[in-house]
Structure formats: C-alpha cells, structure tokens
Amino acid sequence: MSAALLNRLKPAASSAIRLWSCRAPVIDNRSAALSHRRPPSVRFYSGLMESGAPLFRQLFESESSTYTYLLADTDTREAVLIDPVLETVERDLKLINELGLKLKVAESSTYTYLLADTDTREAVLIDPVLETVERDLKLINELGLKLKVAVNTHCHADHITGTGLLKKKVFGLKSCISKHSGAAADIQLSEGDRITFGKHCLTVRETPGHTDGCVTYVTGDQRMAFTGDALLIRGCGRTDFQQGCPKRLYESVHKKIFTLPGHCFIYPAHDYKGQTVSTVDEENKFNPRLTKTLDEFVNIMNNLNLPKPKKIVCNKSLTAAAERTHRVTL
Numbered sequence: 001m002s003a004a005l006l007n008r009l010k011p012a013a014s015s016a017i018r019l020w021s022c023r024a025p026v027i028d029n030r031s032a033a034l035s036h037r038r039p040p041s042v043r044f045y046s047g048l049m050e051s052g053a054p055l056f057r058q059l060f061e062s063e064s065s066t067y068t069y070l071l072a073d074t075d076t077r078e079a080v081l082i083d084p085v086l087e088t089v090e091r092d093l094k095l096i097n098e099l100g101l102k103l104k105v106a107e108s109s110t111y112t113y114l115l116a117d118t119d120t121r122e123a124v125l126i127d128p129v130l131e132t133v134e135r136d137l138k139l140i141n142e143l144g145l146k147l148k149v150a151v152n153t154h155c156h157a158d159h160i161t162g163t164g165l166l167k168k169k170v171f172g173l174k175s176c177i178s179k180h181s182g183a184a185a186d187i188q189l190s191e192g193d194r195i196t197f198g199k200h201c202l203t204v205r206e207t208p209g210h211t212d213g214c215v216t217y218v219t220g221d222q223r224m225a226f227t228g229d230a231l232l233i234r235g236c237g238r239t240d241f242q243q244g245c246p247k248r249l250y251e252s253v254h255k256k257i258f259t260l261p262g263h264c265f266i267y268p269a270h271d272y273k274g275q276t277v278s279t280v281d282e283e284n285k286f287n288p289r290l291t292k293t294l295d296e297f298v299n300i301m302n303n304l305n306l307p308k309p310k311k312i313v314c315n316k317s318l319t320a321a322a323e324r325t326h327r328v329t330l
C-alpha cells in the first residue's frame with residue numbers, strides 16, 4: 001500500500017471501505033443477516049486477493065451484529081481497524097498480534113490528563129483512551145505513581161475506551177463518571193463530589209449540554225479546570241447528537257466555568273488546531289461562540305454542519321451503548 005493511499009485511509013474510515021471495495025472480492029453478508037444465523041467470527045479473504053492487495057479480514061461481534069474490518073499493508077504491516085467493538089477488542093488485538101501487524105492509532109485529537117500527589121504518589125487519569133493506555137501506564141510507572149482513579153468527563157466513544165482496559169491492568173483502580181451519563185462505573189459522580197489523591201482533590205461541576213452527563217473537574221485550588229468537551233479553546237462541544245442541547249451548554253459554561261477565577265487554566269478534552277491551554281478570562285473575552293447572547297449561540301450551534309468526529313463514527317458499539325442507558329460499564 002502506498003503512503004498516499006495510507007494517508008487517504010487515515011482521516012476517514014468510512015471512505016476506506018469504498019476505496020477498497022473496488023479491488024476486494026464481493027462479500028455477501030445478506031444471508032447471515034436475513035437468516036439471523038451467526039456468521040463465523042473471522043472470515044479470511046486474503047487468498048482471493050490479487051497480489052499487492054491489502055490483507056483483509058472481516059470480524060463479527062454477535063451482540064450488536066456489528067462487523068469490524070481489519071485492513072493491512074502486507075509489506076509495512078501497518079493495519080487499520082474499522083469499527084472496533086468493545087466486546088471483541090481483545091480478540092481483534094490477538095489476531096493483529098498473531099498476524100504480526102502494527103495497528104495505526106485511530107486519531108481523535110483527544111487529551112488525557114495525569115495528575116498526582118508528589119508525596120503519596122497517588123495519581124488520577126482523566127479520560128484515558130484505549131490506544132494510549134500502554135504509553136500512559138509506562139509514564140505512570142516511570143514516575144513511580146500509584147494510579148488510583150480513572151475519571152471520565154463524559155460518555156462518548158472517543159474518551160471512555162481506556163478505562164476498562166486500565167481496570168484489567170491496574171489492581172484496585174476505580175472508574176468514575178457522572179451519574180447522569182448512563183454509564184455504569186465504580187463511582188457515580190454528582191455536583192460537588194470530590195475525588196482525592198493524596199492531599200489534592202478534583203471537584204465535580206456538572207456541565208451538561210454536549211451530553212447530559214458532561215462534567216468539569218476543578219482542582220481544589222481552582223487553578224486548573226478539565227472541561228471535557230463542554231468548553232474547548234475558542235470553541236465548545238458540538239450539540240447536534242447524543243443528548244446535545246445548546247441552551248444547556250451555554251448555561252453550563254456561563255454558570256459553572258466562567259464563574260471560576262479568571263486565572264484558572266482551562267484544559268479541554270480536544271483541540272483540532274494544536275492549542276493546549278487557555279484560561280477562564282481568555283475564553284470569557286475571546287471565545288467566538290460563548291461571548292454571544294444565548295439566542296446567537298443557539299443559532300451558531302444549530303448551524304455548525306460539522307463532519308462526524310472520527311472515533312464516534314469508528315466505534316458503533318460504544319456509540320450505540322452510549323445512547324442506551326446503563327449499557328456502558330467502566
């Protein structure tokens with residue numbers, strides 16, 4: 001596979017299917033779907049491929065009847081997974097290892113934050129992501145920290161994926177998310193709750209609007225706020241799917257974030273322009289959406305016309321689970 005082709009695959013997994021389908025053999029899934037018979041969990045087609053064609057596997061998750069597709073360059077071994085499903089991630093990773101492939105990281109421009117008490121070494125991870133769990137654990141080990149809690153800002157498929165895997169790898173680790181998120185976790189959080197690590201803490205401020213269960217975590221000294229997707233730098237979370245509501249978001253930001261001290265640093269869950277940090281004062285003055293009136297804000301949010309975010313599209317199972325209450329377990 002050429003570098004140009006790989007680059008074309010990376011930004012949009014759905015177009016990858018179209019791209020490959022002209023060269024791959026025809027696959028007829030209809031019989032399995034119509035007869036409700038369970039298809040084999042892994043199908044092999046590589047023998048039918050013309051030379052130079054990518055390695056291709058169709059994988060199936062029976063609970064949600066979702067197909068995951070594995071595509072790889074047989075020379076570089078670089079691989080892409082389309083629609084990985086939570087329940088079958090371990091099986092798919094095993095196959096990728098068996099075939100000696102290197103999974104390219106799905107890009108969601110998501111930030112994970114690590115905070116720790118330097119005396120007790122107790123640590124907290126905010127929004128750990130599946131693809132970077134190993135990197136984050138390595139850092140935690142290198143720094144001699146004890147990971148105590150994995151806290152999640154909200155239940156979206158581009159944020160919550162790492163917590164389950166971390167719980168398998170770190171004995172005693174607790175998961176946290178808002179009680180309004182619809183997800184099950186060890187600790188269900190509400191407004192004003194505190195997550196302690198050593199002498200430090202994070203306080204929960206409920207900031208719904210992007211989703212019902214969005215929260216902002218504020219350090220005890222109010223110097224830092226981890227705003228998730230509620231407030232982004234010079235932007236904010238979209239409100240056009242999965243419980244989004246512009247009016248709620250506007251109120252959340254004005255009442256719960258802009259009331260923090262002006263010097264409080266804002267650390268968002270995403271940035272698409274390379275920005276890393278802002279402050280309450282800065283966003284209060286320069287945020288092009290949230291400095292508007294409520295009506296203007298609602299109008300802006302209802303006309304963003306954004307493309308679907310990458311990992312939300314790529315992970316049908318988690319997205320569907322996020323839409324059904326109490327299906328995601330962290």
Ligand SMILES: N[C@@H](CCC(=O)N[C@@H](CSS)C(=O)NCC(=O)O)C(=O)O
Nearest residue numbers: 229235236237238270272306308309310
């Ligand atoms: N422009 C982005 C679009 C990705 C996107 O929709 N991001 C979400 C957070 S993940 S649900 C969002 O709320 N974005 C707000 C915005 O104004 O972008 C891209 O480059 O993919």
